[in-house]
Structures are given as C-alpha cells and as structure tokens.
Amino acid sequence: MKHFLYLLLLVFPSIVSAQGINSLYDDKTIIDSLNHEIKVAKSDSLKGIIHFKISTIYLKDNNKKMFLKHLFYGKRLAKQNQFLNDVFYYYNAQRFILEPDRKAYQKALELADKHLIKYDLPEVYSMRALIYRNQYINLVMMDKPEQGFKVLLEKSIPMAKKANDSELMGILNKSVAVTFYNDLKYDKAEFYISESIKYIEKKAIKSSTYQESLMESYLLYAEILMEQSKYDSINSLLIKVGDKLKEYPSSNMYPSYYYTKGLYEHKRGRYEEALKSYNLGISKALKSDDGFGIVRINFVKFNTLKQLKRYEEAKRLLITTINDKNTHIIDKKNYTKELAWVFKQLNDLPNALHYSERYIELSDSLNTDSYEKEIATLEAKYKSAENSKKINLLEIQKQKALLDSERNYRYLILLISSLAILIIILLFVWRDSKNKAKLAKQKEINYHQSLDALKSQRTLDVMQAMIDGEEKERTRLARDLHDGVGSRLSSLKMQMEQKIELLSNKSDFSPISDSLKLSITELRQVAFNLIPEVLLKLGLELALKDLCYSMSTHEVIIHFSSNEIDRSIKPSHQIAIFRIVQELINNALKHANCTEIIIDCSQNHNLFLITVEDNGKGFDYKVLEKLEGLGIKNIKNRVELLDGTLDIQSQIGIGTIFNIELRISFGDE
Numbered sequence: 001m002k003h004f005l006y007l008l009l010l011v012f013p014s015i016v017s018a019q020g021i022n023s024l025y026d027d028k029t030i031i032d033s034l035n036h037e038i039k040v041a042k043s044d045s046l047k048g049i050i051h052f053k054i055s056t057i058y059l060k061d062n063n064k065k066m067f068l069k070h071l072f073y074g075k076r077l078a079k080q081n082q083f084l085n086d087v088f089y090y091y092n093a094q095r096f097i098l099e100p101d102r103k104a105y106q107k108a109l110e111l112a113d114k115h116l117i118k119y120d121l122p123e124v125y126s127m128r129a130l131i132y133r134n135q136y137i138n139l140v141m142m143d144k145p146e147q148g149f150k151v152l153l154e155k156s157i158p159m160a161k162k163a164n165d166s167e168l169m170g171i172l173n174k175s176v177a178v179t180f181y182n183d184l185k186y187d188k189a190e191f192y193i194s195e196s197i198k199y200i201e202k203k204a205i206k207s208s209t210y211q212e213s214l215m216e217s218y219l220l221y222a223e224i225l226m227e228q229s230k231y232d233s234i235n236s237l238l239i240k241v242g243d244k245l246k247e248y249p250s251s252n253m254y255p256s257y258y259y260t261k262g263l264y265e266h267k268r269g270r271y272e273e274a275l276k277s278y279n280l281g282i283s284k285a286l287k288s289d290d291g292f293g294i295v296r297i298n299f300v301k302f303n304t305l306k307q308l309k310r311y312e313e314a315k316r317l318l319i320t321t322i323n324d325k326n327t328h329i330i331d332k333k334n335y336t337k338e339l340a341w342v343f344k345q346l347n348d349l350p351n352a353l354h355y356s357e358r359y360i361e362l363s364d365s366l367n368t369d370s371y372e373k374e375i376a377t378l379e380a381k382y383k384s385a386e387n388s389k390k391i392n393l394l395e396i397q398k399q400k401a402l403l404d405s406e407r408n409y410r411y412l413i414l415l416i417s418s419l420a421i422l423i424i425i426l427l428f429v430w431r432d433s434k435n436k437a438k439l440a441k442q443k444e445i446n447y448h449q450s451l452d453a454l455k456s457q458r459t460l461d462v463m464q465a466m467i468d469g470e471e472k473e474r475t476r477l478a479r480d481l482h483d484g485v486g487s488r489l490s491s492l493k494m495q496m497e498q499k500i501e502l503l504s505n506k507s508d509f510s511p512i513s514d515s516l517k518l519s520i521t522e523l524r525q526v527a528f529n530l531i532p533e534v535l536l537k538l539g540l541e542l543a544l545k546d547l548c549y550s551m552s553t554h555e556v557i558i559h560f561s562s563n564e565i566d567r568s569i570k571p572s573h574q575i576a577i578f579r580i581v582q583e584l585i586n587n588a589l590k591h592a593n594c595t596e597i598i599i600d601c602s603q604n605h606n607l608f609l610i611t612v613e614d615n616g617k618g619f620d621y622k623v624l625e626k627l628e629g630l631g632i633k634n635i636k637n638r639v640e641l642l643d644g645t646l647d648i649q650s651q652i653g654i655g656t657i658f659n660i661e662l663r664i665s666f667g668d669e
Contacts, residue, residue, distance in 0.1 A: 031057055042647075048077030048084055052091045059094055062252075068095065086115040090127050093134075102142045109135050125163035132156035133172055149179050167210060170199030174217050177224070186227045193221045215241045215253060219260045226267050234264055254284035255293035259300065266304050274304045295327050302338065315342045333362040539567040540574040541601075544581055548599055551585050556595060558585065563602035568666045576638045577601075577608060577662065583635050584612040584658055592616025592656065603664075608642075610660040618650045 034054050041047045051074035058066040071091055078084035089112040096105035113131050116124050132155040139148030152175055160168045177192035196217045203210060222237045241257050258281030265274035278301040285293035298321045305314040318339045322332050340355035535543035541562050548560040569577075581599060588597050594616030602609045639646045644662035 037649075042645075044077040044079060045081050045084055046647075048074040048081075049087075050074075051077065052087065055091060056094065059097070064095075071095070083119070086119070087127070089115045090131065093131070097134075102138055105138050106135065106142075109138070122163045122165075125159050126165050126168055129156050129159035129163060129168055129172070132159060133175060136175060145179070145182075152176065152179070166199045167203040167213065170196045170201075170203070170217065171213055173199060174213075174220065177220060181220070181224055181227075184227075186224055189224045190221075190228070193217060193224055197221065211244060212253065215244060216256075219256055222260050223263065226263060229267075231264075231268065238264065250288075252284075252288040252290055252293075255281045255288070255290055255297060257281070258284065259293075259297050262297070262304070263300060266300070266307070271304050271308050275301065278304070291324065295321055295324055295331070299331070299335075306342075309345075311342050311345050315339065315346065318342065333359060336362060535574060535578055539565075540569060540577060541565040541567075543574075543578055544599070544601060547578070547582060547585070551589070556589060556597060558597045558599065560599045560601075562600075565601060565603050566666065569603075569608075570665045570667060573608075573642065573662075573664045576642060577610070577664075580635055580638050580660065581610060581612065584610075587632075588612070588614045588616065588656075592618075594655065606664055606666075608662040608664045610658070610662070612658040613655065615655040618652045618654055618656050620650075620652060 031054055034050050034057075038047050038050050041050065051070045055067045055070035055074065058064075058070065071088075074084075074091070075088050078088060089108075093105070093108035093112045096108050099105065109131050113128055116128055116131075132151050136148040136152040136156060139145070139151065152172065157169075157172050157176075160172050173192045173196035177189045177196060180186075180189035180192065197214070200210070200214050200217060218237045218241050222234045225231070225234050225237075238257075238261055241253075242261075245251055245254060245257060258277045262274045262277035262281065265271070265277055278297050281297045282294055282301075285291075285297065298317055302314050302317050302321075305311075305317065318335050321327055322335050322339065327335070336355050336359040340352050340359060343349075343352035343355060544562065545560050548558040552558045581601070585597060585599070588594055592614045594614040596615050598611075598613045600609075600611040600613075636646060639660055639662065642662040642664065644660060647659040648656065649659070650656040
C-alpha cells in the first residue's frame with residue numbers, strides 16, 4: 001500500500017504567472033473521485049495523502065480557501081507518520097505561490113527540500129525536481145534570472161531524470177525554452193519547446209494537469225515560431241488548443257489563447273482579425289477576473305491600433321491601461337511615453353507635453369524608489385522604538401500594582417491552600433476506588449482479548465499448515481512429473497527418433513514426433529507452474545522476471561520491474577510472494593480483457609511492496625466485496641499470513657490496480 005501512497009503524492013503545477021495558475025477548470029470529476037476514495041480509505045495515512053492531492057487541485061483552480069482546508073486536513077491525519085509529515089512541507093510551500101512575499105516562498109521551498117532529501121524514492125525525486133523548478137521561477141520573479149537558471153539546469157533537471165518522469169521533463173524543458181525566449185535566443189528556445197512537447201505527449205499515465213501543460217507548450221511554441229517568421233505550423237498549434245478549450249468554456253486559459261492568436265493575425269497583417277481575438281481575450285479575462293491578462297492583451301492591442309492609425313482608440317486604451325491597478329509602475333512609465341506620442345499624432349500638443357513630463361516624473365520616481373524605501377524603513381524602526389518605550393513604562397506600572405496587591409492575597413492564598421489540600425486528599429481516595437474498579441474491568445477485557453488473539457493465531461497456524469502442505473504436494477507432484485513421466489517421455493522420444501532414422505519414409509512419423517515434443521513441453525510447463533525451479537536455484541527476482549516473460553503473449557504484454565530484492569528472504573516467504581504475483585497475473589489474463597500488465601516489486605528492509613496494474617475493463621466498487629473466488633481468497637490468505645495489507649483500486653473502462661504491502665523475514669527455515 002505504501003507504494004500506492006507515494007504515487008498519490010505527486011502534483012505537477014502549471015507555469016505560475018502574476019494572475020495565478022492556468023487551469024481548464026475540469027477538475028470536478030477528479031475531486032469527486034478522490035472524495036470517494038477518502039470515504040473508502042482504510043487508514044488515516046491514505047486519507048491524509050488524498051487530502052494533500054485535493055488541495056493542489058483547488059490551488060490550481062485559485063480556490064485558496066479549499067486549498068488550505070484540505071492541506072490541514074491532511075496534516076492532522078498524518079499524525080505520527082514521519083514520511084507524511086515531511087511531505088506536508090512540500091505541499092505547504094505551494095501556499096506561497098500567489099503571495100507577494102518572494103523571500104518567504106523561497107524559504108518554504110528550501111525547508112521542504114530539507115525534509116525530503118533523506119528519502120530515496122522516485123516519487124520524492126519528482127517532488128524535489130518541482131521544488132527546484134519553483135525556486136527557478138521565484139528567483140526570476142525576484143530579478144535573479146541567472147541564479148534561477150542555474151538551479152533549473154544543475155538541480156531540477158538532473159533530479160527529474162533520476163525520477164524518470166516524461167511529463168516532468170517536458171515541464172522543465174518548457175522552462176528552459178522560456179528563459180531562452182526572454183533572452184531573444186529563438187533557435188534554442190525552439191529546440192527546448194519542441195523537446196518539451198515530445199516529453200509530455202509520450203506520457204503514458206496522464207496527470208491532472210497534463211492538458212494544461214501540453215496547451216501551454218503549444219502556445220509558447222507558436223510565439224517562438226512567430227518571432228522567427230515560421231508560420232507554417234502555427235495555425236495547426238492554435239487549432240489544437242482552440243479545439244480543446246471548446247470543451248472547457250470556463251477555463252482561464254482563454255486570454256492566453258486569444259493573446260497568441262491575435263499576435264499571429266497581427267504578424268500576418270490581418271489587423272482586424274487580430275483586434276477580434278484581442279477583444280475575445282479581454283472578454284474572457286473579465287469573466288475570470290484576470291486583471292493582469294487584460295493589461296497584457298491591451299498592450300499588444302495598442303500596437304495593432306497604432307498600426308491601423310486609429311489613434312483615438314489607442315489613446316483611450318492607453319489611458320485606461322495606465323489607470324489600471326494591475327499595471328506595473330515600469331509599464332506605466334512605458335505606456336505614458338507611448339501616450340505622449342499618440343497625442344502628438346493627434347496634434348494635441350498640450351497633452352503630448354503633459355504626458356512627456358509625466359514620463360520624466362515616473363522615470364525619476366523609479367530612480368528614487370530605493371531611497372524612499374530606506375526612509376520608510378527608518379521611520380518603521382523609529383516607531384518600533386517609541387512603542388518599546390511605552391511598553392516598558394506600562395510594564396513598570398504593572399509590577400508596582402502587583403507588589404501592592406501581593407500582601408492582600410497572602411491570607412487568601414493560605415485559606416485556599418488549606419482547602420486545596422483537603423480536596424486533594426478526597427480526590428486520592430475517590431481515584432483509588434475508581435482505579436480498582438477499572439483494573440478489574442481491564443483484566444476482564446485483557447482475558448477476552450487473549451482468547452481472541454489465541455483463536456486468530458490458531459486460524460493462522462491452520463492456514464499456514466494448509467499452504468505449507470499444498471506447497472509440499474506441489475513440489476512432490478512437480479518432481480514426479482519432471483523426473484518420472486517427463487524423463488520417460490524424453491527417453492521414448494529419443495528411441496522413436498532413432499527408429500525413424502532407419503525408415504525410408506520418415507515424413508509419416510513427423511506428426512507423431514511433433515505431438516510428443518509438444519506433450520513434453522506442456523508437461524514441463526505444468527511442472528514449472530507447480531514449483532518453478534528458477535525460484536529455488538536463482539532466487540525470487542529472476543523467478544518473477546521469468547514468470548512475467550513466460551506468461552506474456554502476443555495479445556497481452558507483461559512488464560516487470562524490481563528494486564533491491566534481497567536473495568536472503570525466507571524461502572517460504574519467497575514462495576508466498578511468487579504465488580501472489582502468479583495469481584494476480586492469472587486473474588488479469590482471465591477476467592480483465594487487458595492488453596498490458598505492469599508488475600512492480602520493491603523491498604525496503606522488512607517491507608515488501610507489490611503493485612500489479614492492468615489496462616483492462618475494470619469493475620464497479622459496489623461488487624468489490626463479492627470478489628471472493630478461490631484466487632482472491634488465496635491471495636488474501638497469503639497476505640494475512642505475512643501480516644500484510646491489500647488495497648484494490650478499479651475504474652470501469654480504465655483498469656485495476658492491486659497494491660500489496662507485506663512484512664517479510666530473512667534466513668533459512
């Protein structure tokens with residue numbers, strides 16, 4: 001089960017901009033499914049992980065209230081689980097994404113990395129890669145692009161390669177492309193954005209932000225191609241994004257789409273079409289309360305109006321943009337300069353002069369900005385010192401009042417102390433009698449618990465004896481078949497082939513020879529299924545690998561991966577693990593109608609984790625309790641004998657995942 005928990009931990013946030021996080025707002029189905037998983041989850045740890053997962057989805061949709069609610073639900077459920085408490089810092093750092101305090105966000109990211117560095121897990125590698133990537137974005141926003149780019153190249157990307165996740169590699173390559181795009185190095189930007197798209201498109205299991213990541217890459221690719229006047233592929237990229245957005249009319253990605261589409265129309269000289277796109281983008285930005293998106297589109301819209309020499313409209317647009325609260329002071333300065341130019345084209349020289357002077361004032365204010373901040377800091381320190389003096393004076397007056405009243409309290413304290421001693425004596429007497437009653441009741445409870453434990457142990461002993469007897473009988477039967485019937489059939493085949501060599505018409509006996517050869521092969525396969533020799537000779541890992549290879553067919557491909565499986569695991573435990581995996585594969589082949597099965601086995605000290613996933617037809621959760629066939633019962637019995645847990649996740653039309661956690665022992669029996 002722990003392996004399944006690790007998989008739930010991951011989240012891939014989209015590129016953060018000033019207005020928030022790009023989202024299709026298509027997450028209701030995912031959230032409903034995760035809420036259902038919380039209801040059926042059997043442990044607080046699993047519930048906590050799912051709450052963490054839900055919190056990131058709400059953050060992606062800019063719902064900070066629900067983000068914090070589920071974040072701290074998860075924190076409470078983590079309790080004494082050290083791993084989940086460390087993972088909390090990773091999710092908690094995301095709360096600073098939309099905050100203006102960049103330094104606080106940087107510290108939160110560094111703290112999260114410090115808590116996760118001790119874990120050697122692919123899922124944790126992915127989280128740490130995203131931490132470094134968010135540090136890169138944050139450092140760029142702090143005007144430290146070179147330092148941020150170094151973190152991206154030297155820490156984030158190597159960690160993502162270690163995690164071996166293609167979507168994450170796509171996201172990071174997109175970040176590299178953005179850096180080169182901002183530096184006007186369009187050829188390098190084109191290379192990395194094309195790599196980003198390749199990585200994301202080959203992702204086998206889609207994440208909750210897969211579509212957003214892919215569409216962001218398409219739009220950025222289109223802008224980079226425009227800067228190089230490579231127009232052939234741009235229209236197809238815009239069509240892909242436009243068709244996908246039609247499925248999500250409430251998405252806040254529309255402003256970015258219409259921004260890029262408008263730039264494309266402008267570059268091709270279709271200025272009226274560009275204005276239509278810009279107006280649609282502004283309309284969508286208003287609906288999603290995206291003030292920064294409006295300001296961004298207004299600036300490129302101004303360039304189109306300027307190209308059309310529609311100076312009156314350009315003037316009104318710039319005045320509106322300059323007065324917008326979302327316009328940065330540096331942008332206001334640049335827009336003011338443009339506005340002075342527009343007034344000059346309209347022969348309104350007084351206003352042209354006014355805005356030229358305003359441009360100079362803004363330039364000067366930007367130069368004196370650091371000085372004003374220093375004055376504000378000194379003023380704050382002065383006020384702090386004055387407040388400290390007032391607090392000290394109040395403290396002196398308070399101490400004097402306490403000394404004056406202390407004498408009056410002494411007699412009262414003596415009286416209260418005497419009464420308290422009497423009450424304490426009475427409490428001791430009462431507690432002693434109560435404890436005796438509790439002790440008698442607890443003894444009775446312990447007696448019943450001991451009986452229940454004894455019954456459970458006897459049941460386990462019977463199950464173990466049955467399984468041991470079954471394995472011994474399998475071993476005996478397999479050896480009898482292999483050494484007895486198998487050897488005689490092989491000898492018979494050799495004798496027959498020698499006789500056939502002496503005959504003139506050998507072809508008449510070919511069907512008999514082939515049939516005998518097939519019988520020997522099938523007999524050996526039966527013997528292998530009863531007790532695989534490779535398990536006894538070469539160990540569990542190679543036996544599982546051989547099992548997956550032998551059971552693969554042209555219709556169903558079985559993938560197997562393993563991690564640090566110790567050959568010193570007790571033989572009985574190795575056989576139990578082998579039988580569990582063998583039964584799960586048989587179930588998938590018989591009932592799932594799948595084309596692919598993924599087997600993953602890993603070991604961490606005395607914990608053994610098994611994940612078996614297929615892409616078959618799945619089944620309804622309502623019939624999960626009815627899955628009591630012989631195969632499922634055998635699996636449950638073996639899991640229970642190894643003090644393990646079994647978790648089954650299945651969706652109709654998507655597939656089924658079995659997650660098993662076992663406690664194993666080492667050494668010869």
